[in-house]
Each structure stands twice: as structure tokens, then as C-alpha cells.
Amino acid sequence: MALPVNHPFNEVVVDTTAASVVTAIAGVTRAPFRGRIVEVGTIIGSVVSTADATVTTSINATAITGGSFVITQSGSAIGDLDNAVPTAANNVVExxxxxxxxxxxxxxxxxxYCYAVVRPA
Known part of the structure; x- marks a missing residue:
């Protein structure tokens, strides 16, 4: 099977965990070096109940443009992956x-499970 994206070998995935999808719960991590976030995403550890959950991402409290996405409640299952590809405001320093x-x-x-793929600048 061919991979949809050829990733450079120097990309790094940084990760964190949020306790659940309940409003105001957050996960935080740090940038390991100067670079650009090329993908953000989540993998859920259990079925989401009640309604969808929106995930917003930021760097030092500045929203990442194109870095928001929805974890869908309908049909959710353990291991569902949701992600976004940022379009701007996605540069980081160590x-x-x-x-x-x-x-x-x-x-x-x-x-x-929350993750960001960081590509060195």
C-alpha cells in the first residue's frame, strides 16, 4: 500500500493526553525545536457520548490557523483518528x-491522545 504523504525523516511527533472530550479539558506539550507544525490530531480512547467535540489548537495562546477539527460523536469508536492540516500561524520555536x-x-x-507533527525549519 502506498502512503498518501511522503514524510521527511526529520519530522517529530510530539504528544500529550487530555482526560476526555468534555469542554475546557486540554492537553499540552512543548515544541522540541524551531519548526513548523504540519499536522495536528487526536485519537480517542473510548466512545464519545452526547454530541460532537471541537478541538482547537494553539501555540502560546495564539490559535493555529486551520488547526481546528471535530471529533464526531455519531459512530465513534475507540481508536478513531481526527486531524487537521494547519495553513498559517503554525511556526514554533523550542x-x-x-x-x-x-x-x-x-x-x-x-x-x-493528542499529537502534533513538527517539521524542523
Missing amino acids: GDLIKFVMSGSGTAGGHV
Whole structure:
């Protein structure tokens, strides 16, 4: 099977965990070096209940343009992957705070694995 994207060998995935998809729950991690975030995403650890959950991402409290996406409640299952490809405001320097914040009416979802793919500048 051919991969849809050829990733450079120097990309790094940084990750964190949020307790669930409940509003205001967040996951945070740090940028390991100067670069650009080329993808953000989540993998859910349990079925999402009640409603969809929106994930917004930011770097040092500045929203990443194109970095928001929805974790869909309908048909959700353990291991569902949701992601976004940022279009701007996605440059980082070493130590920058990368944050994933949940919002909406979703509940449960178990632990949410959050990740950002960082490509060195």
C-alpha cells in the first residue's frame, strides 16, 4: 500500500493526553525545536457520548490557523483518528506551548491522545 504523504525523516511527533472530550479539558506539550507544525490530531480512547467535540489548537495562546477539527460523536469508536492540516500561524520555536482544547457538548471519550507533527525549519 502506498502512503498518501511522503514524510521527511526529520519530522517529530510530539504528544500529550487530555482526560476526555468534555469542554475546557486540554492537553499540552512543548515544541522540541524551531519548526513548523504540519499536522495536528487526536485519537480517542473510548466512545464519545452526547454530541460532537471541537478541538482547537494553539501555540502560546495564539490559535493555529486551520488547526481546528471535530471529533464526531455519531459512530465513534475507540481508536478513531481526527486531524487537521494547519495553513498559517503554525511556526514554533523550542519550548513553545502547543495546546489542544476540547469544546462542545461531547462527553466521555476516555483519554484523548493528542499529537502534533513538527517539521524542523
